[in-house]
Amino acid sequence: MVLEKGLLVSDLLDNNAMVAIVLDRNGSVLFINKTYLVILGKTEEEIVGKFIGDITPESRAIIVLKTGKAIVGYNWSINGYKMIACALPLIKNGELVGCFAYSLFMDIWDAKDLMENLMFELNMYKNEVHNLHSARYTFADIIGQAQAIQNVKNLAQKAALHPSITVLINGDSGTGKELFAHAIHKASSRSKLPFIRVNCAAIPENLLEAELFGYEEGAFTGARKSGSPGKFELANGGTIFLDEIGEMSYLMQSKLLVFLQEREFERLGGHRPIRVNVRVIAATNRNLEMMVEQNKFREDLFYRINVLRLEIPSLRDRIEDIPLLVKYLTPKININLRTNVTDITDDALGILSKYNWPGNVRELENVLERSMILADMERSSTISPNHLGFMKVKLDYPCSGSSGKLKEVLEEYEKQVITKVLEETRYNKVKTATILDIDISWLYKKIKKFGITSHNL
Structure with missing residues (x-):
């Protein structure tokens, strides 16, 4: 993805009180202002297009490009100049596309107002990125005094204290599996780092690999020119939540297993291994043991994700x-x-x-x-x-008085239901249709068919 200079405020770029540089997501320099060139003693032609690590090996921008997190207000010295520096991830359409780094000279005191304004804006962007990939729920949001829910809640709280343990959450739909995943991340030492959710059932199989591991430029038709990081990269340092893992294809199970064993992967179309540090939390409402017996789920993957298991009780x-x-x-x-x-x-x-x-x-x-x-x-x-x-x-609502034939049984039951609700609503058809979640015209047809009137209620 190509960044445009228009993303930055033009009057800041040539300000003598600051140095500024813009990088693409691979760390190559797209723009450097005149003040920075003077300090480096270089020309624009010598810098633009080069990898930032070859110009300033200690640059914090490299870390920002890896983690997607802003680094604000650190000391930065180069060629005898002492500065206060900030490095900000550039996000577009929810994706990391580059980095904007700037530094202010410590001896330029009249730049104080400028610095405060920039810090305010940077913190706004930082908070926006944090909110996009952060857990929303805590253990306080898990409500219940029943022993069954208390037991699993206590076990989950213990899991939060061990930020590297892989967790498998099992339970029926609607029991709160995602709630537990959020709470575990929020209570762990990873809480200030990303929480990334992936619904394995909602992403087509042919796209899931790119979604999880990312892809390089030209990896497939329609791929972005600059490639794209995957969810594992975005979750680096934090937690990735693989919801509905039982829906993952056998091929993708194999690729996930390799990652869990090596803790590294290659982007689709890439050849460079990428190592990340993430906690994996998986969830499913399916019986994975039975799926293993039916050869629908890899046994070795099951043991990898089943390190600590939470069984969420049904309501x-x-x-x-x-x-x-x-x-x-x-x-x-x-x-x-x-x-x-x-x-x-x-x-x-x-x-x-x-x-x-x-x-x-x-x-x-x-x-x-x-x-x-x-x-x-x-x-x-x-x-x-x-x-x-x-x-x-x-x-x-019991069924009675029917001949035993299915059609007649259903019609009798339908008549009893409609009659009962009409009685409760005092023959208010609009309210009856709302309660039964049906169209009002359909209700009128049934009332006529069954001969229901306000007199026989």
């Missing part, structure tokens, strides 16, 4: 935590939906406690969102059983 195995989860989720949902629902009745909690929760905590959050919208529509601040009519559909 149905810790029903006693539902009141705590409701209390925790309600304020967050209120903020997102701009509602004002603050309470829930005991009967409504009873309904939530009787359900099987195949979608776990994620499904609970979705149910709360829906019920809070219904409560807010009634200008109520409390979730009551009538706001959970769609849950009762799943809980206690």
Whole structure:
């Protein structure tokens, strides 16, 4: 990717109070200002296009290009000049494309305001890069007093203290596997370094290798001219979270195994080994042992990632935590939906406690969102059983009085469900359609078909 000089403020480049240089992502000099040339005693032709390490071997810009992290306010001396220096990664479309480094002379005191302004802007960029690749959740966000969740939480906290251990998180969809990955990184000594998430199921197999390991210029048709770093490079020093690892192809499993053994890799189309220091956390909702027996998952890779294993309990195995989860989720949902629902009745909690929760905590959050919208529509601040009519559909509507034929059984069940919800909403068709999550026109057709009227409710 080619950088343009227009990325920098032109009036800063020729400022006598500072030296400035711009590098591409490979460390080659794209631009150097006149002041820096004077200090080096070189011409522009002697510097532009050269590797920065050959010009100033101690340059911190080399570290910035490797880590993607800004280095701000360090002492820098060259040819007898003492300066305060900063090196800033240049990010475009979420990718590291180069580095801008500048230094201010320590004896130019009237440059103080300029330095403060630049430091302010640099810290803004630094925070933006940090927020893009940082963990969002801590162990405080993992709610529950049930022994099952407490046990796995304690084990995860111990894992956080050992920043090199590979962790495998297993659990049903919606149990909070990613939450645990974030929390482990956040509580570890790697917390100030990147946390990179990769959903192995969401990336096509032919693109996953480039996504993980990066690629060089010309590696394939459509590749960026300057190549691109992979997720492992971006995660250097931090943590990479490989979600849905059970969906990874057998070929990619082999490539991942090599990395876990050697802790180095080559970019797609490249020939230079790249060594990184990252913690790997993998997660899956699949039974990897069974997949190993079926030759769908490499046994040697399984043992590599199964160093420390966390089994996240399903919500149905810790029903006693539902009141705590409701209390925790309600304020967050209120903020997102701009509602004002603050309470829930005991009967409504009873309904939530009787359900099987195949979608776990994620499904609970979705149910709360829906019920809070219904409560807010009634200008109520409390979730009551009538706001959970769609849950009762799943809980206690038996089928009876049918001949046994599937079509008739389904129609009878459908009629009972619609009749029950219409009764609860006092024949409010709009609200009934909302609770049942169906189109209002479809509801009218069913009411007519089954002969349901407000008189026979």
